Amino acid sequence: MRRRALAAILTALAAPAAYASAGAAPAVAAPAIEQASLHASFTPNRLGVSTTIAFGFHLQTTDGLAPPPLTSIVLHMPAGMNYTLTTLGLAICQPAVLQAQGVKGCPPNSRVGSGNALVEVPFGTGSGHEIPEIQAVAGPSHNGNMVVLFYANGQTPVSAQLVFTGEVLPDSGAFGSQLATAVPLIPSVPNGPDVSIVDVNTTIGPAQLTYYKHVHGRLRPFHPLGIGVPERCPHRGFPFSAAFVFQDGSTASAATTVPCPPPVKHRHK
């Protein structure tokens, strides 16, 4: 579903001239193909323990330019990840509240991760602009599936506050679950092209999160439990893969693995 973000307030970009220049590609040029790379990690990376999952991706075309605007990403996560005891997302944040007030309008116990991104305005400048703040919060479940809302607070080159909705779905084979996220198009100048996402890095897990609970009438802080690392590691590590769909219908994919943790050394008495 295409979701326009709120009206973009632009910084002073020399948009028209640059945009025209960018569009003047040679007629004989081979079409660029989108490329993706993916990385993932567990912190800590120990079998069977609560962890913070970090993942990120980089997108570009074969000629090194920014890709078309991204419209969806499906992140496949390894089988055996344990959702049984996680206390992430003990509260939920309503999307409308997140959109209107940002994460400060959401309950602290709804936060599930954070990150940042790099976007590029397709004006041929070639320079990326960081979105320093991406927050992930738990949203209302959809069809019984866990929902993660990503809130991106962009200031430059476009001032836009965006909410991406990711749904955790069951997967198959080497993958136990997938995070399917629809990415709203990010407008640049009025009637101009949408912004391209180049880099995203984010986490899902308890690192740097503090939750609160009432104990004997007092509010006590605690660290939530994250999703559990599988208790057994596949031969080649924990597999992650991602599939990307762009505004022009093109696609890209990438895969990576989190290496198996070193075996725990038992002390012999």
Place this chain on the structure above:
Amino acid sequence: MIVLRIRAHRSLAGAAGLLGAAACALALNTGGASGATAVAARTITLNESGRLHLTSHHGFHLNEQGTASGTIKGSIYIHLTVSSTNRVTAEVSIYPSNGSLTGYGTANYRSNGGQATFSGTMSISRGSGHYAHAHASRLSFSGTIQRSNDATTVHVSGPLSL
């Protein structure tokens, strides 16, 4: 997937539970008085609720125990297995004073904030004592899990053949 398992641990049932079980046993004995080889099946409507707390966990399994109330009163044990992000299986065992019942359920699992809910069906295929011949299929099976402490409520209802 949630599995509710009733284990062989008996606990003291309340006086009301004992009376209820005794009444049920009496009715069963009456129904079965036609001879040693012919026991007439009797169907009761099960309407069972349980409140449980977490006793242990391992991997994808949660072991819970608590008290069952309703048609059959006694201790209840549940062994829950979260088989995927939205499915659970359960083995549920109830130990009234005059026997035991064990059922297996599968349910859709929904996590929404601090509470998760599950809803599905359960069958009963095993029993002992007065419930030695108990069987049921497609019982309604539902409940909640408090995600902060994994305290569970469970509700099972439907026709049970004895």
